[in-house]
Amino acid sequence: MPTMLTDVFRGHPIHLPHFHQPDFTSLSNLPDSYTWTSQDDPLFTVAPPPTAGENIPLIDLNNPDAANQIGRACRTWGAFQIVNHGVPLELLQGIEFLTGNLFRLPVQRKLKAARSETGFSGYGVARISSFFNKKMWSEGFTITGSPLNDFRKLWPQLHLDYCDIVEQYEEQMQKLSSKLMWLSLKSLGVSEEDIKWARGSSDFNWAQSALQLNHYPVCPEPDRAMGLAPHTDSTLLTILYQNNTAGLQVFRDDLGWVTVPPVPGSLVVNVGDLFHILSNGLFKSVIHRARVNQTRSRLSVAFLWGPQSDIKISPVLKLVRPDESPLYRSVTWTEYLRTKATHFNKALSMIRNHRQE
Ligand SMILES: C=C1C[C@]23C[C@H]1CC[C@H]2[C@@]12CCC[C@@](C)(C(=O)O1)[C@H]2[C@@H]3C(=O)O
């Protein structure tokens, strides 16, 4: 039996303060525990250069040149937005409606479905919270496998309708993720033939995923608060739906923090650490964060997509020069998630092969 994501953190308890969540709406000042400075996060106040204005590419999947554009975006930004992605608008509206309804529930109800210390799914603060001294101005809900048990606790009457939306959304995201992976690899001259574990399995039985719903309430002092601290995703690819409130920012060494503007009906795609490894570092897993807003609350839904947890992921041989060794060792998704849970942003460099000079 392959390890399922549900079991990944069993034996790896993470102590998280879900139960100290404030009632965000009642706070008129930012408490100290929510006030961030560059001491809490060295990238917090990186100022944009005077020439700012560049943004991640917006790619039309119907464009015959889409594969090349995606490849270029994965190499230079590690992120891009897509339109004409084929996911029905009603489904995007459906998942936004579900997410809004979930976070509007009274906190006591949400805590009935709280994520446990060794669990994967449920309500709570972001898993990366334990690496920072300050709290984030957000709440989240993680889903993997069937959300039935949790949803029953949240919505004793309507849980089946909500499960249906999640199921349809995941199915669409699954198809889209695989399409995006092959399009981007095509731009590097890599085909299904070159990746043993994914070869010819059009039913995606080699893939696995999680859904992360995020809520960033209105904040009295957004400039000093942090919605979700900078991180890279431990995925192959992540597909993010954001509502009409800006907040997502991606980091580039030469440009600093770049805000990804909401484009109605579009989806944001970002390269995760496993795709970085698979592409031998050609595609960059992008550092990103979420900021908050003084007048509008923000919702986002991240589809975190990766391989079956016990498949060994290593750089595609075609992408390694014959006179060099691969930049990364092979690693399974389970191993990587556990490394990340312990070492956070050092995880990727821990998988790196160090050249013997
Ligand atoms: C499959 C995943 C990927 C996880 C862990 C697990 C479930 C939830 C994901 C997130 C979502 C929020 C940011 C992040 C950094 C977090 O704290 O939880 C992500 C993390 C990762 O990409 O490492």
Ligand SMILES: O=C(O)CCC(=O)C(=O)O
């Ligand atoms: O809310 C956002 O825009 C970012 C969410 C995110 O990065 C995540 O859930 O991994």
Ligand SMILES: [Fe+2]
């Ligand atoms: Fe993320």
